[in-house]
Amino acid sequence: MAKLRREMHRRMLGNGYCARPVETDCYFESxxxxxxxxxxxxxxxxxxERQRDDAAAKGQIVRERIFxxxxxxxxxxxS
Structure with missing residues (x-):
């Protein structure tokens, strides 16, 4: 269960994931x-697009808007 929770909160980056715990504030979000x-x-x-979709799936509205x-x-x- 803990592994699933960690995976749900990982932040997708261009070449991997940020493994910062969800409880820890991050001043560098996106x-x-x-x-x-x-x-x-x-x-x-x-x-x-994958980063935007990842943010949307996790309800990370601010990140979704950035992408x-x-x-x-x-x-x-x-154009």
Missing amino acids: ICESCTFFVTTIEFRPIL DGLLSRLDEDA
Whole structure:
């Protein structure tokens, strides 16, 4: 049961997961993705979509919105 609980709260990153316990505050929640210097390109779209879906499945609304914004910017840049 503990393993399931840990897995439910893992935060998906571009190349792995953050294993920070859910009870521990994190001042860096999605810091890279929300930084004004963060740049992404269309080749990372599948990863960004998986991160957004992961956040949505876990009810992490703020993270979901961050990834929605990044995906929207990719769509705007493509047009």
